[in-house]
Amino acid sequence: MKRLHLYMIKSFLGPFALTFAIAMIVLILQFVWKWIDELVGKGLDWIVIVELITYVSAKLIPLAFILGILLASIMTFGNLGEHNELTALKSSGISLIRTMLPVFFTVLLLGAASLSFSNYVIPVTNMKFFTLLLDIRQQRPEFDIREGQFYNGIQGYSLYIGERSKDGKILYNLMIYDHSQSRGNVALTRADSGYMRITDDERNLILNLYSGYSYAEQLSDDNSIQENKPFRRDAFSRQQILFNLPGSELNRSREDLYKNHYQMLDMRQLKDTANGLYAELLWRRNKVANELLERDYLRLENKKEVREDSAYYSRPDTIINPFTLVSDLPVKGQLEVYKQAQNFARSVQSKLSNSHDTMKIRKKWVNMYWNEWNRMLTFAIACLLFFFIGAPLGAIIRKGGLGTPVVVSVIFFIAYHILSLAGEKYARAGFIPSWIGMWSSSMLLLPLGLFLTVKSNRDSRIMAIESYFLLIKKILSFGKHSLKKGHEDPSNHQ
Secondary structure (H helix, E strand, O other), X not given: OHHHHHHHHHHHHHHHHHHHHHHHHHHHHHHHHHXXXXXXXXXXXXXXXXXXXXXXXXXHHHHHHHHHHHHHHHHHHHHHHHOOHHHHHHHOOOOHHHHHHHHHHHHHHHHHHHHHHHHHOHHHHHHHHHHHHHHHHOOOHHHHOOXXXXXXXXXXXXEEEEEEOOOOOEEEEEEEEEOOOOOOOOEEEEEEEEEEEEOOOOOEEEEEEEEEEEEEEOOOOOOOOOOOOOEEEEEEEEEEEEEEOOOOOXXXXXXXXXXXXXXXXXXXXXXXXXXXXXXXXXXXXHHHHHHHHHHHXXXXXXXXXXXXXXXXXXXXXXXXXXXXXXXXXXXXHHHHHHHHHHHHHHHHHHHHHHHHHHHHHHHHHHHHHHHHHHHHHHHHHHHHHHHHHHHHHHHHHOOOOOOHHHHHHHHHHHHHHHHHHHHHHHHHHOOOOHHHHHHHHHHHXXXXXXXXXXXXXXXXXXXXXXXXXXXXXXXXXXXXXXXXXXXXXXXXXX
């Protein structure tokens, strides 16, 4: 049996190394495709790009583990089934479950390694990755100017672009505030369109403006605007502005600036931070309730009055009819009371609305910390889950190689990923508890894994199409037989 165990482990580790490498390449290419706009044209050294890809690779390792284990499990047991090795083992009295045991313990170690890596390594690499990505974004600000927003990344200027062409070269509806003299918003240039390009030495940014106006306030000696000072307005058909760009050397920021972000903490820190934020949330909620009771509902000045009056008004034998109290007042007094009560109600409504929005944001942050805590566990458990899906599927399909296993693996992985994203979204919004949202994908796929394992261990032909046709035929024939028997029953004619 020891020889069989070694053989199964070697048969699994080879495909796993291959599929893990393929999964990493695919996920890294997906990252490059997503962030290509942030990297192109920045004048970055290749060492910086390699460093960035290294950090993001560490972040993608748990996902690559899941996909690699699923694909390697299908390939390993598919190869055994294709070469009739599973049949020989079963004829020798070795069940599929016993054949899966050595690979199961190997996957268990991989899941533990994934959990340890997510807990100790990924928070550090995330901190380095996001810090480096922020530095890269600030390296060449001209590529980060977005439509409909003021951009202050160019020193001494505030630039607004209404719209950009698809290639990003032609700009429309431009506004440029000149702050180079540190005198405020006293110089403005507007243009219908423009063209932006970088000089060959990548030291300057040239902005060609077309069909616009330049406005300037003439300041006094003390840099103040006075009524007697003239206002200058110049029209132009074409104007060129030269901006100085920072050097090509990347300016590195401190890596501990975002150390308290939920993606930069390990499991213990995530749990402590989430509990602390939730305790603060409860404290703020009680504080708002007490303030509403003291200042708005009873409108008392000190806590002693609150205790005495609230105790009095909460007695069961105390009945107060506010309409009787108001009716004893003159008409003018009644109107004043109703107006004041309406103002009080609006004030309370505004306070409640603001408090609700604040509590909602804080609760969302608490959910984010718990989501990240559960994510580390779900990635480790998913390794075992996909093994119990991939191994029986390989035994059922009986196909090795990278053909059918790749198709089946991609389908299951995409389903798992979509369910995980949906659950995380609902958990983050607070519609469902965090543990339900993060574990929903695993809970939904667990019955499938158990079903496939049991059926493959019993040699059930669940992938044979003719067996399903036969089942449908039996159901239809049973229905016709029951209907015919119902018509022939004499009790139906009485």
